[in-house]
Amino acid sequence: MIDVAEAAGVSVASVSAVVNGNAVVSPELKARIERVIGDIGYKRNAIARSLKMGTTHTIGLTVPHITNPFFTDVVSVIQQAFDRAGYAVMLFCTDEDLHNQDEQIRLLLDRMVDGLIVARVGDGASFKKVIEGSGVPIVLIDRTCEGIEADAVVLDNQRAVFDAIGYLIGLGHRRIGYISGSLDTSPIHDRRLGYDQALRAAGLPVVEDLVRIGDFREAGGYRAAMQLLSVADRPTAIFSANNPMVIGAMKAIRDLGLACPQDVSVACFDDFPWADVFQPQLTTVAQPVRAIGEQAAELLLDRLGANRNAPPRKIVLQGRLIVRNSCAARIG
Amino acid sequence: MIDVAEAAGVSVASVSAVVNGNAVVSPELKARIERVIGDIGYKRNAIARSLKMGTTHTIGLTVPHITNPFFTDVVSVIQQAFDRAGYAVMLFCTDEDLHNQDEQIRLLLDRMVDGLIVARVGDGASFKKVIEGSGVPIVLIDRTCEGIEADAVVLDNQRAVFDAIGYLIGLGHRRIGYISGSLDTSPIHDRRLGYDQALRAAGLPVVEDLVRIGDFREAGGYRAAMQLLSVADRPTAIFSANNPMVIGAMKAIRDLGLACPQDVSVACFDDFPWADVFQPQLTTVAQPVRAIGEQAAELLLDRLGANRNAPPRKIVLQGRLIVRNSCAARIG
């Protein structure tokens, strides 16, 4: 800019004015400066601008795992939305690790991101400590956090699992295995509630042996399913609380020489693009990924715009049970 | 920092010295400053630092589609690697659109990213124009670019497809449909070469009617497969040049009332986590995604470190044919 000013024989203030178009500058001068800008190939330095303006037009996004198709989709939608709005997004994966998350969010705050979208991990305490006093608008997705002033868009997890388990019960299943993630994340907690509630609503007992805690990943799902299916009176159906774990469960079923849905019915949380085309076609609870991403982006953009300090808003969306052929009726 | 300096009764230079630990400062002073930093809760402003230092510890990453599992995995690995190295990564998806790509890279350069990892789109001309003179190290992945001084890590695509088609020929297939992407991206071009080469090596004719250009997405794969399979002497096998398109192809097969592999064998480029557990288990060409991501990250980090201006390096990796049960022997 200083080069441009010299080459055009004007002040930097004038160059800034034409670059930003916010102050009035005579047509001739404007033309001259613009020509010089073109000649020199001047590009405004966004970092210097950020320092002066206190805004980076960048947001931070952290998710537990990007390879989980649910998060892949949400990240994709969010990225698109902010791209359209002229924002860059910095992506981090916490890998379900609290310490990583703290580190990463600190990094993002140091870099003066204008906002944060976080699919949080662990209990809220350390998260709260990291963000407190930062003054950066935050939108929580997937997982809420008690006592934090932030927008949120989440699913009615309990209801969704209630419906899914209800469906299995309706098919005649009485012993339904449940592969959970660690219960300290709110959606997993709520999903478990839905499981219990559905059983109770049908007058069935909640058997703790039928519930296994996985690690959100394929390996954990495999182990959990192995345990569930290796007993004498094994469950006739299994529900997995997320997508990667169901892959592990399916592998366990295969390795045990069982067939789905003949020997054991399977359903899971989170839909994925392949569910339709391969056998068995998995019955899933689909989250409205597009809506989640778009609402989150909208909430944050709104706060970055006019409604800087609107009261926290919470959007609760509904899941949708997609019935395919991985669950068979259980007779007798 | 200025606040810290005042509160501690020292100069900002001393504060900077203890924060960065690069100048020598007496133990007492160091302790005092550190205490004040703790009390005040001072955080170094990375933007100001970037402006002064000319380095942001941020890299830009652009891929065509993040929902394509190949790119999801690569992004994941790259993100992890840079996270470990203390870098943030800004992610953009070009959506196979040249204009988006130009815009996004410009944005990244304005933001003074230290480096760029790009899975490029379109012909190289506009890309070249955007990055020329930027002096930013670039690593190309998946797709190379003629006449650009940049590191690259790519696959031996021709060889990989040659092997896969050779496998189908070995099963007795003579009419092998091929679903391609647009040929102006180098890997897709090379994959087509592999197809042709395999046919010729077996003394089979290359029939242009058996080749259809999809759009890299599910919809394009569906259309292409529909066309291929709706003729009288339909192909007995189909190979898809990427992953999303094979989903479309499988849906077309299903919608036409055909069965895989009984009526038509199917194989495709790019493996995915579900391939193992559902029927038919798809035979795929697996790219070494982890190696690709890690090599790319290593190349860039190396250039960001000591080897700023090493000559451009190009790493060629090999794919691996994973035979499952989606391809049947064709007798007679």
Place this chain on the structure above:
DNA sequence: GAAGCTAATCTAAACGTTTCGGGATTGTCA
């Protein structure tokens, strides 16, 4: 005891913008 050295600290100039306040220059009107 002065000169010279070393070590610890500070001063001030950058980095590339934005923007406030102030000068020129020109035009308008009594």
Place this chain on the structure above:
DNA sequence: TGACAATCCCGAAACGTTTAGATTAGCTTC
């Protein structure tokens, strides 16, 4: 013709760091 306003442009201070070079203080050494 002079006062005043409007218009256009510029100078310079800020944003929060880093760092080269200046300064100071404390020791040696002759």
